Amino acid sequence: ASRSSSQKAEPITLKILQNWVPRVSHYFDKEHYTYAGHQIVIQESIEHFGAVVWPGALALSQYLEANQEQFNLKDKKVLEIGAGTGLLSIVACILGAHVTATDLPEVLENLSYNISRNTQNLNMHKPEVRKLVWGEGLNEDFPVSTYHYDFILATDVVYHHGALDPLLATMVYFCKPGTVLLWANKFRFSTDYEFLEKVCNIFNTTILAEFPESNVKLLKQWDAQ
Numbered sequence: 001a002s003r004s005s006s007q008k009a010e011p012i013t014l015k016i017l018q019n020w021v022p023r024v025s026h027y028f029d030k031e032h033y034t035y036a037g038h039q040i041v042i043q044e045s046i047e048h049f050g051a052v053v054w055p056g057a058l059a060l061s062q063y064l065e066a067n068q069e070q071f072n073l074k075d076k077k078v079l080e081i082g083a084g085t086g087l088l089s090i091v092a093c094i095l096g097a098h099v100t101a102t103d104l105p106e107v108l109e110n111l112s113y114n115i116s117r118n119t120q121n122l123n124m125h126k127p128e129v130r131k132l133v134w135g136e137g138l139n140e141d142f143p144v145s146t147y148h149y150d151f152i153l154a155t156d157v158v159y160h161h162g163a164l165d166p167l168l169a170t171m172v173y174f175c176k177p178g179t180v181l182l183w184a185n186k187f188r189f190s191t192d193y194e195f196l197e198k199v200c201n202i203f204n205t206t207i208l209a210e211f212p213e214s215n216v217k218l219l220k221q222w223d224a225q
Contacts, residue, residue, distance in 0.1 A: 057085070078097040080101045102131065148176065152181040159192075182220055185219075186216050208220050
């Protein structure tokens with residue numbers, strides 16, 4: 001039986017705002033964004049999926065900036081899984097969170113570079129960057145006795161890859177009672193919706209917002225046990 005929330009609130013329909021100014025350049029290098037009154041400069045790379053800013057990160061960054069009363073990140077412990085370029089983690093940091101940004105080993109160098117250059121001169125909690133391979137070594141690297149997060153953030157983590165089951169296991173591992181998982185994703189393929197169905201069978205799930213022009217849905221998941 002599905003554990004989807006019985007709340008009748010309809011998701012709001014939004015459009016991803018043009019919060020960035022593309023550089024006039026022949027190289028696929030840096031993008032400039034503005035969130036929460038701060039300019040953020042992101043270095044991208046075409047070598048890895050994780051080194052490009054995808055629409056879900058823009059959608060959730062925009063949503064968190066606009067809904068700070070509903071989702072107050074100040075002094076909260078926040079974990080981002082599949083942080084990619086780090087844009088969302090940087091926004092969460094600007095909004096006052098204790099942020100841990102995680103991704104695959106090959107993505108960490110660019111992720112660390114972006115996070116450090118955009119947060120080093122700000123009066124905020126110093127963010128942490130760590131390796132996290134979905135479904136691997138979670139008990140060893142993030143023991144439950146030590147690590148509890150108020151929010152888990154995930155954007156564009158569901159696409160054509162072979163790690164959907166480990167991703168789901170990672171969501172289950174971190175989303176303990178008292179934790180809210182905010183997930184924004186492009187929904188295009190049947191596999192995307194099959195994953196969503198699995199999520200709805202495990203967690204209480206509600207769609208907070210939809211960005212139809214970008215095919216992005218923004219979901220809130222929590223364990224009510």
